[in-house]
Amino acid sequence: MSNEKIPYKIYLSEDELPKQWYNVRADMKKKPAPLLNPGTGKPVTAEELGAVFCDELVKQELDDTTPYIDIPEEILSFYKMYRPAPLVRAYCLEKALGTPAKIYYKFEGNNTSGSHKLNSAIAQAYYAKKQGLKGVTTETGAGQWGTALSMACSYLDLDCKVYMVKVSYEQKPFRREVMRTYGASVTPSPSVTTEVGRKILEEFPDTNGSLGCAISEAVEAATHTEGYRYVLGSVLSQVLLHQSVIGLEAKTAMDKYGIKPDIIIGCAGGGSNLGGLISPFMGEKLRGEADYRFIAVEPASCPSFTRGVYAYDFCDTGKVCPLQKMYTLGSGFMPSANHAGGLRYHGMSAVLSELYDQGLMEARSVEQTAVFEAAQRFARVEGILPAPESSHAIKAAIDEALKCKETGEEKTILFGLTGTGYFDMYAYAAYNDGTMTDYIPTDEEIAASTANLPKFE
Numbered sequence: 001m002s003n004e005k006i007p008y009k010i011y012l013s014e015d016e017l018p019k020q021w022y023n024v025r026a027d028m029k030k031k032p033a034p035l036l037n038p039g040t041g042k043p044v045t046a047e048e049l050g051a052v053f054c055d056e057l058v059k060q061e062l063d064d065t066t067p068y069i070d071i072p073e074e075i076l077s078f079y080k081m082y083r084p085a086p087l088v089r090a091y092c093l094e095k096a097l098g099t100p101a102k103i104y105y106k107f108e109g110n111n112t113s114g115s116h117k118l119n120s121a122i123a124q125a126y127y128a129k130k131q132g133l134k135g136v137t138t139e140t141g142a143g144q145w146g147t148a149l150s151m152a153c154s155y156l157d158l159d160c161k162v163y164m165v166k167v168s169y170e171q172k173p174f175r176r177e178v179m180r181t182y183g184a185s186v187t188p189s190p191s192v193t194t195e196v197g198r199k200i201l202e203e204f205p206d207t208n209g210s211l212g213c214a215i216s217e218a219v220e221a222a223t224h225t226e227g228y229r230y231v232l233g234s235v236l237s238q239v240l241l242h243q244s245v246i247g248l249e250a251k252t253a254m255d256k257y258g259i260k261p262d263i264i265i266g267c268a269g270g271g272s273n274l275g276g277l278i279s280p281f282m283g284e285k286l287r288g289e290a291d292y293r294f295i296a297v298e299p300a301s302c303p304s305f306t307r308g309v310y311a312y313d314f315c316d317t318g319k320v321c322p323l324q325k326m327y328t329l330g331s332g333f334m335p336s337a338n339h340a341g342g343l344r345y346h347g348m349s350a351v352l353s354e355l356y357d358q359g360l361m362e363a364r365s366v367e368q369t370a371v372f373e374a375a376q377r378f379a380r381v382e383g384i385l386p387a388p389e390s391s392h393a394i395k396a397a398i399d400e401a402l403k404c405k406e407t408g409e410e411k412t413i414l415f416g417l418t419g420t421g422y423f424d425m426y427a428y429a430a431y432n433d434g435t436m437t438d439y440i441p442t443d444e445e446i447a448a449s450t451a452n453l454p455k456f457e
C-alpha cells in the first residue's frame with residue numbers, strides 16, 4: 001500500500017475501531033510513582049479511592065501491569081456515533097509553508113463537545129451507571145470536559161453537577177448553556193455551596209477561580225452526597241487509558257499506508273490527549289521496536305513541564321485529593337486570567353511526568369500570541385477553526401516543518417488537533433484586535449508557589 005497516494009483524509013471502517021484500550025504503564029520498566037494518601041503519606045488503597053471514584057475506574061487507575069483492557073460494548077457503540085476520527089494529511093498547510101515535511105493531524109473536534117474529552121467522559125459515566133450510582137460531579141475549566149460529561153450523562157440518564165472555573169463561566173456563557181441543554185447543573189467556582197469554596201472565597205474574595213479549586217469543590221460535593229462519585233477529565237492514568245483510542249486509531253490508519261511518523265506532537269494541559277495519542281507509539285519505543293520523537297507543548301503562562309518541579313503535590317487547591325508525583329507548579333498556582341484555555345492546570349499526568357523524567361519525551365512552552373498566529377495560519381488553509389489549546393500543537397508542528405524547510409529533510413510529523421475553537425471567539429477577538437498579551441510568570445512567582453509543596457518521599 002505504501003506507494004499509493006495518501007488521501008487527504010484517512011478514515012477507518014467501524015470494524016477497524018480499537019476494541020481494547022492500551023495501558024502504556026504496562027510497558028514502562030520504571031512505573032509512575034503511586035498516589036499517596038495525604039493523611040498517612042502511604043500509597044492509597046483501592047478502598048480509599050473508592051470513596052471518591054467508582055470501583056471499575058479505581059481498578060483502572062491502580063493497574064499498571066495489564067497492557068490491554070477491553071472496551072465494553074456499550075461504550076463502543078457510543079464511540080461509533082462520532083468515531084473513528086479522521087487522520088488528515090495537511091497537504092494545504094504543507095504547501096503554504098513550502099516545507100518538504102509531511103504533516104498529519106488526528107482531528108478530535110467532530111462532536112458537540114468539540115474535543116477529545118468525550119472519549120473518557122462516556123467511559124467514566126458508563127462505569128458510574130453500571131455501579132448503580134445516581135450521578136457524578138466534576139470541574140470544568142474551558143468547558144469542554146463539562147460539555148463532554150453532560151453529553152455522556154444525558155445519554156446514560158445520570159445526574160451531572162459541574163463546577164465551572166469562574167472566569168470561564170463568565171467568559172463562556174454558551175458553553176454553560178450547552179451543558180444545561182444536556183441537563184447538567186453548572187455552578188461557578190469558587191462557590192458558597194461547599195466548605196472548601198467558602199474557605200477559598202474568604203481568603204481570596206476576588207479570585208477568578210482555578211481548576212485546582214473547582215476540583216476541590218467537586219470532590220467535596222461527591223463525597224458529601226449519597227450515590228455520587230467524582231470524575232476527572234484529564235491528568236489521571238485512567239483518562240490516558242481511555243484516550244488511547246486516539247493513538248490506536250492514528251496508528252492503524254498510518255500502518256495501512258506504511259507511514260511512520262518521525263515526530264509526534266501534542267498540547268499538554270493535564271496530558272490526556274498527548275498521552276492517548278502517543279501511547280501505542282511510546283509502547284513500541286519502550287519495547288525497543290521503534291523510535292519516535294515526542295513533543296509536549298504547553299503554554300508559557302502555565303509551564304508545568306518546562307519550569308515546574310518533579311515532586312509529590314496535591315492535585316487540587318483544597319488538598320483533599322490524593323498526592324501525585326508529577327511535574328507541578330504547586331497546587332496554589334493561579335495562572336493569569338488572560339489565558340483562560342484548557343491548559344491552565346498546575347500539574348501533569350503522572351505517566352507523562354515519569355516518561356519525561358526518563359528522557360523519553362521532550363517538552364517546550366509557547367507564548368499565547370504566537371499560538372494564535374499559528375491557529376490563524378492553520379484555519380486559513382486547512383478550513384478548521386482550531387481550539388486555542390490544540391493550536392499549541394499546531395505551533396510546534398509548524399515550527400518543526402519550517403526547520404525541515406531549512407534542512408531539506410522530509411520528516412513525517414503527526415500532531416493531535418484536539419478540538420474546535422467556536423467557543424473561544426473572545427480570545428480570537430483579542431488576537432484580531434491586537435490586544436492579546438503574553439503573560440509569563442516570573443521565577444519568583446513559580447518559586448513562591450513550589451515552596452509550598454508537601455514533603456513526602
Ligand SMILES: *Cc1c(COP(=O)(O)O)cnc(C)c1O
Nearest residue numbers: 144234269270271272273389419
Ligand atoms: C481539555 C483540552 C485540552 C487539554 O487537556 P489534556 O488533558 O492535556 O489533553 C486540549 N485541547 C482541548 C480541545 C481540550 O478540550
